[in-house]
Amino acid sequence: MKLSSTGIAIAALCAVAGAQNLTGRWTARIAGDGLTREMVLALDVDASGHVAGYLQTPQSEDRIVDGRASGSVFWFIGERDAGPPQRIYGGEAQGEKLQLFAAGNRAQKTEFARVSADRPQPLPPPPPKVSLAAPPPVAPNGLAQTPPMGWNSWNKFQRKVDDQVVREIADAMVKDGMRDAGYLYVNIDDTWEGARDASGVLLPNAKFPDMRALADYVHRKGLRLGIYSSPGPKTCAGYEGSYQHEAQDAKTWAEWGIDYLKYDWCSAARVYAPDQATMQAAYAKMGTALLASGRSIVYSLCQYGMLDVGEWGAKVGGNLWRTTDDIGDRWVSMQNIGFNLQSGREKYAGPGHWNDPDMLEIGNGGMSDTEYRTHMSLWSLLAAPLLAGNDLRDVTPGILEILTNKEVIAVDQDPLGKQGTRVSRQGDAEVWARPLADGGYAVGLFNRGAAEAKVTAQWSDIGISGAHAVRDLWAHAGRGAVSGAYSATVPSHGVVMLKIAK
Ligand code: GLA
Numbered sequence: 001m002k003l004s005s006t007g008i009a010i011a012a013l014c015a016v017a018g019a020q021n022l023t024g025r026w027t028a029r030i031a032g033d034g035l036t037r038e039m040v041l042a043l044d045v046d047a048s049g050h051v052a053g054y055l056q057t058p059q060s061e062d063r064i065v066d067g068r069a070s071g072s073v074f075w076f077i078g079e080r081d082a083g084p085p086q087r088i089y090g091g092e093a094q095g096e097k098l099q100l101f102a103a104g105n106r107a108q109k110t111e112f113a114r115v116s117a118d119r120p121q122p123l124p125p126p127p128p129k130v131s132l133a134a135p136p137p138v139a140p141n142g143l144a145q146t147p148p149m150g151w152n153s154w155n156k157f158q159r160k161v162d163d164q165v166v167r168e169i170a171d172a173m174v175k176d177g178m179r180d181a182g183y184l185y186v187n188i189d190d191t192w193e194g195a196r197d198a199s200g201v202l203l204p205n206a207k208f209p210d211m212r213a214l215a216d217y218v219h220r221k222g223l224r225l226g227i228y229s230s231p232g233p234k235t236c237a238g239y240e241g242s243y244q245h246e247a248q249d250a251k252t253w254a255e256w257g258i259d260y261l262k263y264d265w266c267s268a269a270r271v272y273a274p275d276q277a278t279m280q281a282a283y284a285k286m287g288t289a290l291l292a293s294g295r296s297i298v299y300s301l302c303q304y305g306m307l308d309v310g311e312w313g314a315k316v317g318g319n320l321w322r323t324t325d326d327i328g329d330r331w332v333s334m335q336n337i338g339f340n341l342q343s344g345r346e347k348y349a350g351p352g353h354w355n356d357p358d359m360l361e362i363g364n365g366g367m368s369d370t371e372y373r374t375h376m377s378l379w380s381l382l383a384a385p386l387l388a389g390n391d392l393r394d395v396t397p398g399i400l401e402i403l404t405n406k407e408v409i410a411v412d413q414d415p416l417g418k419q420g421t422r423v424s425r426q427g428d429a430e431v432w433a434r435p436l437a438d439g440g441y442a443v444g445l446f447n448r449g450a451a452e453a454k455v456t457a458q459w460s461d462i463g464i465s466g467a468h469a470v471r472d473l474w475a476h477a478g479r480g481a482v483s484g485a486y487s488a489t490v491p492s493h494g495v496v497m498l499k500i501a502k
Helices: 005-020 154-160 163-175 211-220 246-256 276-292 331-340 369-381 397-403 406-412
Strands: 024-030 037-045 051-056 061-070 073-079 086-094 097-102 105-116 149-152 185-187 193-196 202-204 224-229 260-264 298-302 320-322 354-356 386-388 421-426 429-435 441-447 453-458 467-472 477-483 485-490 495-500
Touching: 037 061, 037 105, 051 073, 061 086, 149 224, 163 185, 163 211, 185 260, 202 246, 211 224, 211 246, 224 246, 246 276, 260 276, 276 298, 331 369, 369 386, 369 397, 369 406, 369 429, 369 441, 369 495, 406 495, 421 453, 429 453, 441 453, 441 485, 477 485, 485 495
Parallel strands: 149 185, 149 386, 185 224, 224 260, 260 298, 298 320, 320 354
Antiparallel strands: 024 037, 024 105, 037 051, 051 061, 061 073, 073 086, 086 097, 097 105, 193 202, 421 429, 429 441, 441 495, 453 485, 467 477, 467 495
């Protein structure tokens, strides 16, 4: 059928009318932990289908810098004055409801409801950011002489962590031998935070009725309790941060009996200027507050490796600092962080201050046991914090064996505290080595390729010569005295991990 010119004009008008229906303010409510948090989407669609407006979440503000709408479907690019520069969103309206998703995460849609069909006002320009002078060094707290070991809620539970989960994980850590293998910290990540009371004291939300009682419970098990906050006004998940309450929060945590703090940059990028001196000062503020709190609290910086954090992380009181963006439970993510993004940072690691390639994904199901052995071996060679990130309440014996391999843990916890490095690479075959306090070496023969391969560690690459006793740390077996080199057949994405005696 051929449309008349009037028909075409009507069809075009309908399309435009459909597009214009999106114009207005839409809100989404996120509930579930005793707090209701709101997201606002302001859309302004012109006659040509061009989209303007903004998206406000508790932790960020995206200005729409470009976008198109066609009928009820739309996409836009949001730009932040902080954090990852641009994000792409897509969505579709149905009547007075609208679904929004972030590109790359179509599965997670947020439902908005229309609150007004008025054309939204543009956002006022962002307030000027605070610049701070480089701080004087914060005295070392003397903690974390070897990389911290424990468990953290984020990788597996995200927002679903609560008092009961933490208690059950603590029980499991005692029962399944994790505690006795050295995993001592039970760390609550984001989403525990509630509101502040009239005097500004930060309270937990409904998921955590009594933090002091929880700390007592965890301590009675011979474990320690960790918590999470941000130098910004909001955490990454949009909960209350410690901005302008640093000393008060440190005191609150000390009173509860907290032993570890992960301090995550997140919305600090909205209030602080993006320079090294300012970021150092923001972290030093909490470093000083923790020292003054009267309790020994391990201080973990989380700012994704920005602004050469290795150069100053220890000077602001940090015991460890993240080196990259978040790990995912996938081979590509884990191997990229472990093999590609850690080299060159070894000079910053040592007793009391460690590079943190992020928490373990071992047991979360997205990798094979072979890949998880690689994860554990590589993190131990890197002198990385070992923070299990799985549900320890229903861990399989195979996964437990990987997490609690005492010979591999001994490499991670070696008192010399020297981070290992890659000593050779041939295609997908890589050899990493780490000098140990007893004069020996821990060595990993890794195969990053898709097929089984022979990998050889040359003594000259490690810097040794002559005959040395070799032990396989996953087979738990001696391999005799070996001269010159050691070769092994390594499965795809796998490792053979050795201790080479002095
Ligand atoms: C950031 C951190 C994660 C986790 C989440 C919580 O993404 O890098 O490790 O703490 O925030 O919101």
